[in-house]
Amino acid sequence: MARDLEQYLRPEIKSTPFCPGCGHGILMNLLLRALDDLKVDMKNMLFVSGIGCAAWIPSPNFNADTLHTLHGRALAFATGVKIFNPGLNVMVVSGDGDLTSIGGNHLIHAARRNLDITVICANNMIYGMTGGQAASTSPLGALTATTVKGNIYRPFDLCELVKGAGAAYVARYSVTQPVALMEAFKTAFRVDAFSFVEVLSPCPTQFGRRNSCDTPLDMIGMLQGKCISREEAALLSKEDLKNRIITGEFWNEKG
Numbered sequence: 001m002a003r004d005l006e007q008y009l010r011p012e013i014k015s016t017p018f019c020p021g022c023g024h025g026i027l028m029n030l031l032l033r034a035l036d037d038l039k040v041d042m043k044n045m046l047f048v049s050g051i052g053c054a055a056w057i058p059s060p061n062f063n064a065d066t067l068h069t070l071h072g073r074a075l076a077f078a079t080g081v082k083i084f085n086p087g088l089n090v091m092v093v094s095g096d097g098d099l100t101s102i103g104g105n106h107l108i109h110a111a112r113r114n115l116d117i118t119v120i121c122a123n124n125m126i127y128g129m130t131g132g133q134a135a136s137t138s139p140l141g142a143l144t145a146t147t148v149k150g151n152i153y154r155p156f157d158l159c160e161l162v163k164g165a166g167a168a169y170v171a172r173y174s175v176t177q178p179v180a181l182m183e184a185f186k187t188a189f190r191v192d193a194f195s196f197v198e199v200l201s202p203c204p205t206q207f208g209r210r211n212s213c214d215t216p217l218d219m220i221g222m223l224q225g226k227c228i229s230r231e232e233a234a235l236l237s238k239e240d241l242k243n244r245i246i247t248g249e250f251w252n253e254k255g
Contacts, residue, residue: 005029005032005033005036007063008032008035008036008042008062008063008064009061009062009063010060010061010062010063011063013060013061016028016056016061017056018053018056019203019204019205020204020216021202021204021205021208021215021216021217021219022053022124022128022201022202022203022204022205022216023122023124023175023199023200023201023202023203024053024054024056024057024122024124024201026175026178026201027054027057027120027122027175027181027199027201028057028061030175030178030181030182030185031057031093031120031185032062033182034182034183034185034186034189035185035189037182037186038186038189038190040089040189042062042063042064043064044087044088044089045064045065045088045089045091046064046065046066046067046078046081046088046089046090046091047059047062047064047065047066047067047091047092047093048066048067048069048074048075048077048078048081048090048091048092048093048094049066049067049068049069049074049092049093049094049098050068050069050070050071050072050073050074050094050095050098050099050102050103051069051070051071051072051098051102051129052071052094052095052097052098052127052128052129052130053095053122053124053128053129053203054093054094054095054098054121054122054124054201055068055074055093055094055095055098057093057122058091058093067081071098071102071103072098072099072101072102072103072104072106073103073106074092074094074098074099074103074106075092075099075103075106075107075110075117075119076103076106078090078092078110078117079106079110079113079115079117082115082116082117083115086116089118089189090116090117090118091117091118091119091120091189092117092118092119092120093120093122094120094121094122095121095122095123095124095128096121096122096123096124096125096135096136096137096158097126097127097128097130097135097136097137099119099121100121100135100136100137100156100158100161101127101135101136101137104136104156107119107161107162107165108161108162108165109165110194111162111165111166111167111194111196112165112166113166113194114166114167114168114193114194115193115194116191116192116193116194117194117195118188118189118191118195118197119194119195119196119197120185120188120197120199121158121196121197121198121199122199122201123137123158123198123199123200123201124200124201124202124203124206124207125137125138125139125142125155125203125207126138126142126144126203126206126207127144127206128203128205128206128207131145131206132144132145132205132206132207132210133145133146134146134147134151134153136155136156137155137156137158138151138153138155139151139155140152140153140154140155142207142210142211143210143211144206144207144210145206158172158196158198159171159172159196159198159250159251160250162196163250163251166194167193167194167195167196167251168191168193168194168195168251168252168253168254169187169188169191169193169194169195169196169249169251169252169253169254170195170196170197170249170250170251170252171184171187171188171196171197171198171248171249171250172197172198172199172200172245172246172247172248172250173197173198173199173200173247173248174199174200174201174223174224174227174245174247175199175200175201175202175223176200176220176223176224176227177227177247180247180248181197181199184197184249185197187249187252191252191253191254193253200223200227200245200247202216202219202220202222202223203219204216204218204219207219223245226243226244226245227244227245227246227247228244228245228246228247229246229247229248230246230247230248230249230250231248233246
């Protein structure tokens with residue numbers, strides 16, 4: 001069934017700023033589809049983002065109130081807004097560098113406070129907009145602008161981090177899993193507490209070209225090959241899990 005998603009975009013928007021093959025456009029489309037399914041009143045929504053490629057998803061694209069904030073401070077602004085106006089639906093959409101590296105301390109304390117904020121973290125495993133530096137999510141051995149011989153530091157497992165900090169709902173899916181990802185968006189939005197969805201989004205420009213994924217199709221194939229369900233992961237040894245990414249719901253306080 002055709003959808004009129006243009007109603008959720010500002011009239012002056014004719015194209016998105018994302019590189020060819022970037023997964024953020026898919027993420028934006030699926031998020032708007034999920035909100036459309038829920039019949040969300042955009043007049044009662046506030047979208048908050050920080051700095052980076054993913055921060056451009058809500059601002060300037062969404063036809064709603066948006067806060068485009070300082071690098072790493074999206075959750076600090078979102079917390080202030082939610083405390084001031086508890087009736088407002090507050091959603092943070094930003095990248096892994098912004099939310100978990102620059103803003104990592106804000107993330108764990110926002111989860112600990114368990115305010116009713118929905119967080120969508122677009123994880124492309126690198127600082128995409130600022131030159132391709134290693135992020136807190138870059139895999140071991142990954143080649144980046146600052147790890148030319150391979151990343152030597154273990155990446156955060158964002159879902160386990162946020163779950164341990166006290167979030168009420170935690171999930172991870174790739175943009176190659178559109179149906180499951182949309183359902184996770186809808187579940188996260190319905191939770192009346194802190195919810196977190198990590199979205200694996202390919203970055204062919206900064207990550208792919210440095211790591212033997214020369215085309216967007218290669219990056220999509222890489223994600224499809226690495227992503228496995230939690231049920232599949234339970235059948236594998238620790239050694240076999242090293243190069244895999246587990247997807248699914250990691251925590252749902254209500255069941």
